[in-house]
Amino acid sequence: MFIDFFFMLRRKGVPVSIKEWMSFIEALYEGHFQSNLNHLYHIGRAFLVKSEAYYDAYDLAFQEFFGGIATEDVELDKVLGWLENPLNRLPKMSPEEIMEFQRQLEEFKRTHDLEELMRQFRERLKEQKERHDGGSKWVGTGGKSPFGAYGYHPGGIRVGGESWMQSASKVATERRFRNYRNDIILDVRQTKMALKKLRELKREGTEEELDIEETIDKTAKEGGEIELVFSKSRENSVRIILLMDTGGSMLPYTELCEKLFSAATQANHFKEFRYFFFHNCIYQDIYEDMANYKNVPTEKLFSLFNKNYKLILVGDARMAYSELFEVNGCIDYFSTNDKPGLDWLSRIRDHFPHSVWLNPTHKNFWGHYTVDTIGKLFPMYELTIDGLKDAIKALTSKTRNLLHQ
Amino acid sequence: MAGGSQGYSGSDDYIASKALMEIVNVAVILKKPLVVKGEPGTGKTLLAHSIARALNKKLLIWNIKSTTKARDGLYVYDTVQRLNDARFKDKDISDIRQYIKMGKLGQSFSSDEQVILLIDEIDKADIEFPNDLLNELDEMSFHINELDEEVTAKHRPIVIITSNSEKELPDAFLRRCLFYYIEFPDGEMMEKIIKVHYPDIEDKLVREALKKFYWIREMDGLKKRPSTSELLDWIKALALGGIKIEKINNEIPFLGTLLKNEQDTDRFVRVSTNQGGFGFRRR
Helix, strand or coil: CCHHHHHHHHHCCCCCCHHHHHHHHHHHHCCCCCCCHHHHHHHHHHHHCCCHHHHHHHHHHHHHHHHHHHCCCCCHHHHHHHHCCCCCCCCCCCHHHHHHHHHHHHHHHHHCCHHHHHHHHHHHHHHCCCCCECCCCCCEECCCCCEEECCCCCCCEECCCCCCCCCHHHHHHHCCCHHHCCCCHHHHHHHHHHHHCCCCEEEEEEEEEECHHHHHHHHHHCCCCCCCCEEEEEEECCEEEEEEECCHHHHHHHHHHHHHHHHHHHCCCCCEEEEEEEECECCCEEECCCCCCCEEECHHHHHHCCCCCEEEEECCCCCCHHHHHCCCCCCCCCCCCCCCHHHHHHHHHHHCCCEEEEECCCHHHCCCHHHHHHHHHCCEEECCHHHHHHHHHHHHCCCCCHHHC | CCCCCCCCCCECCECCCHHHHHHHHHHHHHCCCEEEEECCCCCHHHHHHHHHHHHCCCEEEEECCCCCCHHHHHEEECHHHHHHHHHHCCCCCCCHHHHEEECHHHHHHHCCCCCEEEEECHHHCCCCHHHHCHHHHHHCEEEECCCCEEEECCCCCEEEEEECCCCCCCHHHHHCCEEEEECCCCHHHHHHHHHHHCCCCCHHHHHHHHHHHHHHHCCCCCCCCCCHHHHHHHHHHHHHCCCCHHHHHHCCCCHHHHCCCHHHHHHHHHHHHHCHHHCCCCC
16 A cells, blocks of 8 residues: 555656665654654655655655545544543453454455545544543544554554644645756766766876885885885876857757756866857857857867867757858858858867767757768767767777778 | 654754754664755754764764765775884884774774764765765675774764765665755744854844845845855844844845855845835945
8 A cells, every 4th residue: 555655756756766665664664753644754755755856746746645634624632632541551362363353454454445444534533522442433542443542453543642644745735845846957967977987097196195016116125215105196187178059959958968068067077177169160269158258269279278188069060051161151140250160170170189079969860961061070979878978988999080080 | 762852852052943853863763874965054064063962972074075085984004104113113013903094984883882973065075985885884884905804883873974966976875875955944943043043132133134134045146145154144243233223124234244256246236226115225
């Protein structure tokens, strides 16, 4: 029955794992918790939801699953009053009776479901006006009614100790975490893990790691006079330049590119990470900001960065024929270019032997003359996790892809 | 047990919400690591201090930096010291044990009483860092290669891990922990927090200041929204400066304590002058 909550969570998009669910259930069975919906709400969330981005989905699932339970106002104090000071806490039972109860329990499970029981419970509460001890119908203590405390009813509802019909579902219905739903950040980590592969470990920087082998060798040679040898620690020497298209046709892929961009900026394992933007195609200027206000001469790319920089271009490579092949073909009316875009792209390709082009559009849509032409200049990959992995493999390979020479 | 009168229920100088208390208690009982995430200034680090005080246990703090390796928390083998000692032969160097220095995690395992271990700002370290700690936190034991010895926790420490969500933590790591996101305190809660820090401050001043504070926080387009610590500084400045309450209504004195960069101040001025009814004028 309760397992349905697990499936409900998964259906609502909370990535609960079996391990998390099991440890939650174990903790429940060990009886560490108060039988109180509010408590269950918070504890369940701590066990099952590991990012505030899913808090809202959890609220929705909780509300749907437990929502029905607390909809009616129960005069809890009154009911609890009936249950105080039980006359006969635990009825003594013989083994035969226990067997009988187990049989009844099975029977009960078969014939009743929780909802039916809850309905009866609510009805019974409405009818009941006073305290009951013993007996088999009313909410009370020590009896055999399915409802009450300290009693014996197979599979019944225990009302006792703590109030458990509190308003957790009220907390859930508030949905305070709606603003934390942030679907963008969710697979930034995946992207980062892929980018992590982009490294070349080299010994660089200050000498701070003790080289034990060398130290022992040197010391032995010096006849026991200790000679400490330090070496540089291994560091990633990869330097990256990211060039991103901010043109209009890229709009549908903004989110995807944002993911790549935030993953790359957050991944602090690069020796150097620079980024620039362009509009549809590259001409004599590239830009430092997305809005294309602060321009930098493209020539600077060649003077500032040597061929060891790895270049990643991101764009759909889809543009008008003139934008790529013609002088003054630039899409911005206020801008002119005395060399066609293709010339600039070829120069970039020649300067940076390690370069790839990531295309956010699906491979099936690459059949376009400008995409084809650019695809012949730069090895082109889809902007997906797999495509990114392939692109990184190409970037880190020692030899340049001859196909594109 | 859990909650209520027993176990952790906040301490004199720390206000925790009921839900957080419950979860801390569950973490204590089940001895599961608790990951606490939230905006800066929501009291993540202070939580561990507060738990330590409330439960009267020793607190070990492992501050994580970008260069921290998982191994640093377990132990360090001081080779240089040993080599040095070997040179002068005034010490018995055959016992490697004396050159093994326990890190914070190692200390918390080998302690004779249960301690609280705060792993502060785990997201500062390398993206793989939490994964390197998986086994150690799960089994609460690790191996010292130099001694070929297993260090097992005598008493499983209560582990509190804080994260500023600069980086996403790996799923496998999170699966083994309890998770709690500290929301930014609401007005009511904030009033309590202020009272804890400045018990003698005037109620009316606090209320007016809070009104303004949340108004600024809700402003769109701020680079860094002011947090609790900025609010506390500001209120202190207001109280010390003997600012009249009416004055807070009309302008915001000591704005620099709340907004720390120029762009935000500009943005603030722009927004507040556009909202005519507010009556804030650029001076």
